Amino acid sequence: MARPLVECVPNFSEGRRQDVIEAIVSPLKNVPGVYLFDYRADADHNRLVISLVGHPEELQNALIASAKIAAQCIDMNVHKGAHPRIGAVDVIPFTPISGITMQQCIELTHGFGARYYKDTGIPVYFYEEAAMREERRKLEVVRKGQYEVLKEAVKNDPSRLPDVGENALHPTAGATVIGARKFLVAFNVNLGTTDVNVAKEIAKTVRASSGGLCHVKGIGLALEDRHMVQVSMNLVDYEKNSMYRVLEMIRMEARRWGVHVVETEVYGMVPAAAMLESSAYYMQTAGFDPDQVIELKLLKKMMEDA
């Protein structure tokens, strides 16, 4: 059996001091079982976003080590930045990649949150799939008013009490929002027209907020330099709303205006299963097993051996 793999994209409230950024990242580098894909600091946001994939145990250990460094180096009482935040370690979302169900990932998240508070003294709010109060599924509800408001509210507003911890934030590191969520696929469809209304109308037909597919968020916008328009989307559940289904629905709607799909864009990372599901549709492959893909089988073998 291959060991479970999860993705984690922790966000830290430091995007300016290079030495602090490197110190936070260092426990995540060259750790067996933890794979650092990328990290990007933004000075305006004063924020650091790290992309990791790893096995749960090793990943959790490395995250705790990083969080301890962040708590030492970042003082939320003096932190300023354009991005909303409530803590030095602002959010830690876990996403199941393979060998782990969402339910197991939620359990992992809750276990991690308890240990995180014990080891760092930073109180924890759970969000998205791991939320313990329904309204906390939404990150903006947890972060309402940001650090400055929450610091006071937590003392006497029961609705702002952390899920793990007492009625006080960490004196310098604030609080951390920890959650479990599905992998989000950023998928854009570019259309051969300069009429942005076509993209806006189509976005309405496919997105959940206007009554379309339940797990699609989307807007229509103009790509003026390219003389095209775009339906820009987030697929928040690529298993329920497959890429091919979204694409073919847009293609079908575009016919009303005699407009064609010029190209599509997958922005950022995508799980192999999302691509294979779409190729299975178009290629009509029956009984195809991801283990037939050499690289996926090899990855499984390497993880078994590791």
Add this chain to the structure above:
Amino acid sequence: MARPLVECVPNFSEGRRQDVIEAIVSPLKNVPGVYLFDYRADADHNRLVISLVGHPEELQNALIASAKIAAQCIDMNVHKGAHPRIGAVDVIPFTPISGITMQQCIELTHGFGARYYKDTGIPVYFYEEAAMREERRKLEVVRKGQYEVLKEAVKNDPSRLPDVGENALHPTAGATVIGARKFLVAFNVNLGTTDVNVAKEIAKTVRASSGGLCHVKGIGLALEDRHMVQVSMNLVDYEKNSMYRVLEMIRMEARRWGVHVVETEVYGMVPAAAMLESSAYYMQTAGFDPDQVIELKLLKKMMEDA
């Protein structure tokens, strides 16, 4: 830079004695840098087929160790089996998977052949892309008359001299055919008719031997139990003749008879690039990088670290 990866599917002339089979496989198990995917022994063929993926250096070391065991345990003078063969280690084909070009794979094959003869005393014939004589590209030319004929012919027929070695086979292990070849994708398209002539006619339009696509081999056959017919193909260069192109060509030809594609089958392993190329066609993904696929990026990271 990720280290090169090659696939290797060595064939040994032993499909009956379980202890010999396990002895041959043992140097290929639990070796860092060598990943044993599968091994299948066939008693009628009296043959063992092993699927491996690995880094060139580690893979070559392990193969030499296996070959030495095979040479000790198998005597070609008493070997019998339904499958054509000239040696205890009958064929060793290398296939580039990633981080290595075909030209580099050919050089690797030639270097390996020289070392193989030096270490085992078994003469070597190079075939397919690594052939040193044009006619030896074809395995059946090298294996003509099998072990029994070659054993005598090698002594005085210059056309049967090995590429590495003298004018005599190894006294018990015979000779080995070593080569480099592209990855072969086995791809079948099932059609909704019981008229096998439709599949036969379509096979003629797509396969190289009848003037179709240069890197497609194929036949039409009936799937009687399923009330369908099949165009059964080997894509011997999936980069030049992509899966989607072959499928759409078959779909287009089938229209002549009002016949539809019911499903397709990918038999055995397939490189990720072959699937992604086809999904890029259907999904019209512009600028898609395989590194965007989480599992492929993770595999690269793991190989960098290894």
